[in-house]
Amino acid sequence: MTFSPLEQSVLAEIRPTKEELDRMYALADRLIADIRGSGKADGMMVGSVARKTCVHGDRDLDVFMLFDPALPREDLEREGLALAWSIAHQYTDIIREKYAEHPYLNATIDGFDVDLVPCYQVKEATDIQSAVDRTPFHNRYISSRIGDFTDDVLLLKQFVKAGGVYGSDQMTEGFAGYLCELLVLHHGGFHNLLKAAAGWKPGMFIDIEQHAAKWFDEPLVVIDPVDPCRNVSASVSDTKLLEFIELCQGYLKSPSKWFFYRPPICILTEEEVSALLKGRESAFLAITLKTPPYIEDIVVPQLRKSLHTLVDLLKRHEFVVIRADTWMLEDRSMLLFELLVDTLPAVRFHAGPPVTAHVNAAKFIDKYIHSDIIFAGPFIRDGRYGVELPRRYRQASDLLSSNEVFGTALGKHVKHSMKEEFVVHSGLECWQPGFEPFISEFLQKSSPLVRIRRAEARTS
Amino acid sequence: MTFSPLEQSVLAEIRPTKEELDRMYALADRLIADIRGSGKADGMMVGSVARKTCVHGDRDLDVFMLFDPALPREDLEREGLALAWSIAHQYTDIIREKYAEHPYLNATIDGFDVDLVPCYQVKEATDIQSAVDRTPFHNRYISSRIGDFTDDVLLLKQFVKAGGVYGSDQMTEGFAGYLCELLVLHHGGFHNLLKAAAGWKPGMFIDIEQHAAKWFDEPLVVIDPVDPCRNVSASVSDTKLLEFIELCQGYLKSPSKWFFYRPPICILTEEEVSALLKGRESAFLAITLKTPPYIEDIVVPQLRKSLHTLVDLLKRHEFVVIRADTWMLEDRSMLLFELLVDTLPAVRFHAGPPVTAHVNAAKFIDKYIHSDIIFAGPFIRDGRYGVELPRRYRQASDLLSSNEVFGTALGKHVKHSMKEEFVVHSGLECWQPGFEPFISEFLQKSSPLVRIRRAEARTS
Numbered sequence: 001m002t003f004s005p006l007e008q009s010v011l012a013e014i015r016p017t018k019e020e021l022d023r024m025y026a027l028a029d030r031l032i033a034d035i036r037g038s039g040k041a042d043g044m045m046v047g048s049v050a051r052k053t054c055v056h057g058d059r060d061l062d063v064f065m066l067f068d069p070a071l072p073r074e075d076l077e078r079e080g081l082a083l084a085w086s087i088a089h090q091y092t093d094i095i096r097e098k099y100a101e102h103p104y105l106n107a108t109i110d111g112f113d114v115d116l117v118p119c120y121q122v123k124e125a126t127d128i129q130s131a132v133d134r135t136p137f138h139n140r141y142i143s144s145r146i147g148d149f150t151d152d153v154l155l156l157k158q159f160v161k162a163g164g165v166y167g168s169d170q171m172t173e174g175f176a177g178y179l180c181e182l183l184v185l186h187h188g189g190f191h192n193l194l195k196a197a198a199g200w201k202p203g204m205f206i207d208i209e210q211h212a213a214k215w216f217d218e219p220l221v222v223i224d225p226v227d228p229c230r231n232v233s234a235s236v237s238d239t240k241l242l243e244f245i246e247l248c249q250g251y252l253k254s255p256s257k258w259f260f261y262r263p264p265i266c267i268l269t270e271e272e273v274s275a276l277l278k279g280r281e282s283a284f285l286a287i288t289l290k291t292p293p294y295i296e297d298i299v300v301p302q303l304r305k306s307l308h309t310l311v312d313l314l315k316r317h318e319f320v321v322i323r324a325d326t327w328m329l330e331d332r333s334m335l336l337f338e339l340l341v342d343t344l345p346a347v348r349f350h351a352g353p354p355v356t357a358h359v360n361a362a363k364f365i366d367k368y369i370h371s372d373i374i375f376a377g378p379f380i381r382d383g384r385y386g387v388e389l390p391r392r393y394r395q396a397s398d399l400l401s402s403n404e405v406f407g408t409a410l411g412k413h414v415k416h417s418m419k420e421e422f423v424v425h426s427g428l429e430c431w432q433p434g435f436e437p438f439i440s441e442f443l444q445k446s447s448p449l450v451r452i453r454r455a456e457a458r459t460s
Numbered sequence: 461m462t463f464s465p466l467e468q469s470v471l472a473e474i475r476p477t478k479e480e481l482d483r484m485y486a487l488a489d490r491l492i493a494d495i496r497g498s499g500k501a502d503g504m505m506v507g508s509v510a511r512k513t514c515v516h517g518d519r520d521l522d523v524f525m526l527f528d529p530a531l532p533r534e535d536l537e538r539e540g541l542a543l544a545w546s547i548a549h550q551y552t553d554i555i556r557e558k559y560a561e562h563p564y565l566n567a568t569i570d571g572f573d574v575d576l577v578p579c580y581q582v583k584e585a586t587d588i589q590s591a592v593d594r595t596p597f598h599n600r601y602i603s604s605r606i607g608d609f610t611d612d613v614l615l616l617k618q619f620v621k622a623g624g625v626y627g628s629d630q631m632t633e634g635f636a637g638y639l640c641e642l643l644v645l646h647h648g649g650f651h652n653l654l655k656a657a658a659g660w661k662p663g664m665f666i667d668i669e670q671h672a673a674k675w676f677d678e679p680l681v682v683i684d685p686v687d688p689c690r691n692v693s694a695s696v697s698d699t700k701l702l703e704f705i706e707l708c709q710g711y712l713k714s715p716s717k718w719f720f721y722r723p724p725i726c727i728l729t730e731e732e733v734s735a736l737l738k739g740r741e742s743a744f745l746a747i748t749l750k751t752p753p754y755i756e757d758i759v760v761p762q763l764r765k766s767l768h769t770l771v772d773l774l775k776r777h778e779f780v781v782i783r784a785d786t787w788m789l790e791d792r793s794m795l796l797f798e799l800l801v802d803t804l805p806a807v808r809f810h811a812g813p814p815v816t817a818h819v820n821a822a823k824f825i826d827k828y829i830h831s832d833i834i835f836a837g838p839f840i841r842d843g844r845y846g847v848e849l850p851r852r853y854r855q856a857s858d859l860l861s862s863n864e865v866f867g868t869a870l871g872k873h874v875k876h877s878m879k880e881e882f883v884v885h886s887g888l889e890c891w892q893p894g895f896e897p898f899i900s901e902f903l904q905k906s907s908p909l910v911r912i913r914r915a916e917a918r919t920s
Contacts, residue, residue: 201816202816202843238842238843239840239841242815242816242840242843243840245815245816246815246821246840249818276835279806279807279835280805280806280807280835280848281805281806281807281854282805282806282807283805318780318800320778320780322807322809340778340804340805341801341803341804341805343801344800344801345740345741345742345743345800345801346739346740346741346742347739347740347741347742347782349782355702355705355706356661356662356702356705358709361706365909365910365913369910369913369914370914370917375736375739375740376903376904376905376906377905377906377907377910378906378907378910379905379906379907379910380699380702380703380706380907381699382698383662383698383699383702385907388740394741443836444836445836445837445839446836446837446838446839447837447838447839447840447845449825450825450829450837450838450839453825453829454829454830457830
């Protein structure tokens, strides 16, 4: 396993120091001792720190509290939180309850960002009652095998992070840490993985333990070594997979430091945005709402789901969406839409029942034949009766401001937040404080490799 | 076979008089004698006059000149036309050459509109060299069977004409005379046909001689009794079939004279059209061109084909077409388009090669990565690279005025005419002289039954 001078210099910067790891392990040991001392649960350090695949400066420490699986779920949540509170209080006052599938505690201790997570201590990974119960199994699987490949995992994580294709779970639809570890293990190192992945196509299937027990149709399938019914890369989207493939190809063809250090995005000024919007002459609309009080892993998928359902709503009302994207800040979140046009004519076609559905067809004709609101019809088109009616929403902003949005499949927490309040912005109004990097990237959208090659050209 | 008082009164008006028929037969006999006298061909009267299924006032007389099938095709055209000219000249100076699949002669004689059509006298209908060769077989088949059903055919023809679903060949995508005769024969009269057809659905299959030798997927299939490989109703569109079905249902439910006398269309004034266009707020565009010098049966299908290919062109350039239609006058023809909007933004998405098509993908990126004309990209969407480029045609009228129209699948003669000259009209400019009835119908479009029921309401 020889790394290039570039890779060695990257590793020298990202490898955690011994002091760093020792401090974290010491803190973890104290917390685990506290958990065990309570007599209520076992304790276990998990995540990249536990596997030594964290990077220099990483402050995230995950400590799990493993309870007896006989404990009812409600009790687990209540007792788990109570135990976490009682332990965290001994160390700090900066404590927050967070909500994933279950509540857990996040505390800032000695400058570290510590998660205290209650889970069930099950015998087999297939006995899990909640997703977090699986983590201890992942931890054992990776820890016992990763040995020589720690540097390879560090490089790969840095590579996917800089390339913008890293991401836990649904959030960025990208490559999570555990997936990176498995890929490095399976292909035998960073270089071998890149060479293999450069030839991947969507539809790739990897089953390290040769025990797949279910069929998956996601673009990339990596069967979980601890669960034959789970695809570790279920959340990797087609686009993120292709972006990863192009990064691998690009790096093998001509590597540079920009594959490990994300090229800075050019944050635009309001004047530049105004000029770009005028140049495109399309229609920009944004919805902003209060960010629901849940973690990113929960909120971002819901924002994305809400984005898609609102794109569908716009399409149903004949507004053509050029692009749409969403972004979450601590306090506010944004759903951004670029439309071909924001104003449609008064007339719209309304399709009715099939001509051969006699009863409904007759009702439809009766309803409209002497109506004075119609423009034309009823007439036959594509086997159905239809009429031309006045359009209810001629402005896309009126549609997005209307109650129609609540008739769509919004994410649950997003819907709740929007029921309280949301704002529709048009054109340059979309340039809301905090969303400047998001909108700047939206307007300068390019693939990761293109971004890297442009950074190379600028700095060469 | 008893007809209702309404039907009897209709028949009394549309049945040809004996004097009328005698005059036409006398003329036909003289023409046939002339043909035979030339020693070059046999003569035969065909069409609805020959079958006595013409209506009162019908002036169309079809006389075929049947040549030896051994004659080469070019000679048939030359000798056929020469013979037709020499005969017609003895009767009139009003003579026009017309062009269907082959040239033929049209002459005005004693107030009748006479077609003199050269064809081959083949032994079997399956030996035909051109569509016109089949006509004598149709004539013999119907003449020998229609006997008692002549009135039924007259009523049906009047019914489909008034309903706007009559039409020879491709022209109106409707029910031709021969098809009406076959349907009446098959179902045993006008009433029985209407009762049967009220229950039809697209996919209807009728094979009178039980000899179908080919599979057809048109909405209505009626196998030609003289040719097992031909669908007589091939040109009946889905919409025209459904309109016929609704007319049958409507007539059975509640008959009125409007089923036999087409309700007059309300021809709009320019002020009314202006108000309607303003009300709809959509975008109207029309192309007018010189009508190609061929018969309707040839030109109208080509206009329709040209309409469809130009609708596709508009769609490819992201213009949404609400409706489109075409109309042919003696001198000018029109292709009319109603669009959702006529102006699109500067930015457009241009899709490139699949990301996994390595060579082309690399070329695409090289082409655009440092281009200064792009708005954004290259980025990955739906498995492909793409860029956002300036739009070439922001105005639909610019697109329709451009050379792009000649890159589409225009009808041959339409293309030829447009190469010479065509005009693009916008908005109220579409209201061109002669096209007032067409545009009036376009703006008041309704199904035949709706038109009839409204006429009943107005006159009751």
